[in-house]
Amino acid sequence: MLEKTAGHPTIKRGNIGVLLVNLGTPDGTDYTSMRRYLKEFLTDRRVIEWSRLFWYPILFGIVLNTRPGKVGKAYETIWNKDLNESYLRTYTRNQSELMAKSFADQPNVIVDWGMRYGQPSIASRMDALQKAGCERILVFPLYPQYAAATTATVNDKAFEALLKMRWQPALRTVPPYHDDPVYIDALATSIERHLATLDWVPEVVLTSFHGIPKSYFDKGDPYYCQCQKTARLLREKLGWSKEKLQVTFQSRFGPEEWLQPYTDKTVEKLAQDGVKRIAVLNPGFVSDCLETLEEIAEQAAESFHHNGGEKFTHIPCLNDSAEGMAVLEHVVRRELAGWLQGTGKNNG
Numbered sequence: 001m002l003e004k005t006a007g008h009p010t011i012k013r014g015n016i017g018v019l020l021v022n023l024g025t026p027d028g029t030d031y032t033s034m035r036r037y038l039k040e041f042l043t044d045r046r047v048i049e050w051s052r053l054f055w056y057p058i059l060f061g062i063v064l065n066t067r068p069g070k071v072g073k074a075y076e077t078i079w080n081k082d083l084n085e086s087y088l089r090t091y092t093r094n095q096s097e098l099m100a101k102s103f104a105d106q107p108n109v110i111v112d113w114g115m116r117y118g119q120p121s122i123a124s125r126m127d128a129l130q131k132a133g134c135e136r137i138l139v140f141p142l143y144p145q146y147a148a149a150t151t152a153t154v155n156d157k158a159f160e161a162l163l164k165m166r167w168q169p170a171l172r173t174v175p176p177y178h179d180d181p182v183y184i185d186a187l188a189t190s191i192e193r194h195l196a197t198l199d200w201v202p203e204v205v206l207t208s209f210h211g212i213p214k215s216y217f218d219k220g221d222p223y224y225c226q227c228q229k230t231a232r233l234l235r236e237k238l239g240w241s242k243e244k245l246q247v248t249f250q251s252r253f254g255p256e257e258w259l260q261p262y263t264d265k266t267v268e269k270l271a272q273d274g275v276k277r278i279a280v281l282n283p284g285f286v287s288d289c290l291e292t293l294e295e296i297a298e299q300a301a302e303s304f305h306h307n308g309g310e311k312f313t314h315i316p317c318l319n320d321s322a323e324g325m326a327v328l329e330h331v332v333r334r335e336l337a338g339w340l341q342g343t344g345k346n347n348g
């Protein structure tokens with residue numbers, strides 16, 4: 001809707017924005033792109049909670065000199081060569097486009113996407129949505145389980161963007177959906193469908209979540225408990241035992257203790273203990289990315305085989321599949337309640 005009020009410039013009004021936000025990704029696998037991305041990531045106080053006096057000499061003296069080259073090589077192995085971008089970016093954009101199609105019956109809903117680190121930034125998309133007449137914006141951090149290092153830092157950035165606006169849109173943020181039956185059903189369907197394509201049956205299925213330092217859990221982060229609840233509900237849905245569907249945590253960073261049991265150690269131990277066939281899925285990742293495609297589908301598979309395992313399969317994330325989109329759309333429609341019917345009225 002376009003509106004002109006005496007003495008004011010013509011402005012668009014009455015729209016609702018939905019902003020999907022994932023973690024972020026480097027623009028390229030070269031040293032400079034990797035360093036820029038890692039610098040933004042690893043200077044975030046929500047991610048690294050150590051004192052700056054202690055952390056910055058290590059970060060700027062060692063980590064940002066050595067890690068960009070090493071991690072850049074890992075990204076190269078999983079890069080989407082067709083589009084010259086990471087799969088996290090490809091899937092997040094696809095999710096936004098598919099969600100926009102599902103709201104075709106609501107012409108005042110505008111769906112967009114952004115990244116917490118790298119491009120497109122949250123601030124740039126919030127600004128674009130506001131300019132497109134969004135008086136209300138729903139920010140959706142794409143993490144089923146809440147962690148301060150992921151969900152909260154997205155929300156912080158979104159509210160920070162409002163700081164610079166004279167006429168702020170109303171802002172809602174999407175809560176975790178780790179126990180939503182639509183999400184649990186989608187995970188169960190994706191597991192069953194994937195396993196049906198194999199000519200073997202896994203003895204153990206690992207649900208591998210990204211870890212966080214144990215100290216964050218001790219300070220009250222609900223992430224660990226939400227991961228456990230997701231796994232319990234999934235187990236109940238599939239009718240599997242605790243031995244069949246196990247929970248592990250991956251992607252340790254730095255010397256601290258992280259949430260346990262660790263995925264890499266568990267994979268090694270299972271193989272050494274004589275388990276021959278395993279499957280791994282990553283229910284905490286909305287889209288496949290470095291951590292799933294390289295760390296699990298490549299590294300964990302190699303370690304399993306190296307230690308005597310025979311069959312390993314990685315179950316893809318929900319990505320832009322029909323089930324995955326059903327989850328995201330269900331959560332968005334639920335969180336837009338009261339806005340969809342209210343917009344465009346009572347705002348003069």
Ligand SMILES: C=CC1=C(C)c2cc3[nH]c(cc4nc(cc5[nH]c(cc1n2)c(C)c5CCC(=O)O)C(CCC(=O)O)=C4C)c(C)c3C=C
Nearest residue numbers: 023024025047071086088147149150210212253289290291
């Ligand atoms: C202390 C450091 C880190 C915490 C805490 C952390 C939590 C966390 N991360 C994700 C999801 C992703 N992380 C990804 C990459 C990644 N993560 C860290 C560090 C921490 N993550 C680093 C340094 C990196 C970059 C790669 C590397 O250098 O190892 C990604 C992949 C991005 C991609 O482009 O593919 C995702 C996704 C969650 C869910 C989480 C806590 C719950």
Ligand SMILES: [Fe+2]
Nearest residue numbers: 023210251291
């Ligand atoms: Fe991470």
Ligand SMILES: [Fe+2]
Nearest residue numbers: 251290291295
């Ligand atoms: Fe990793």
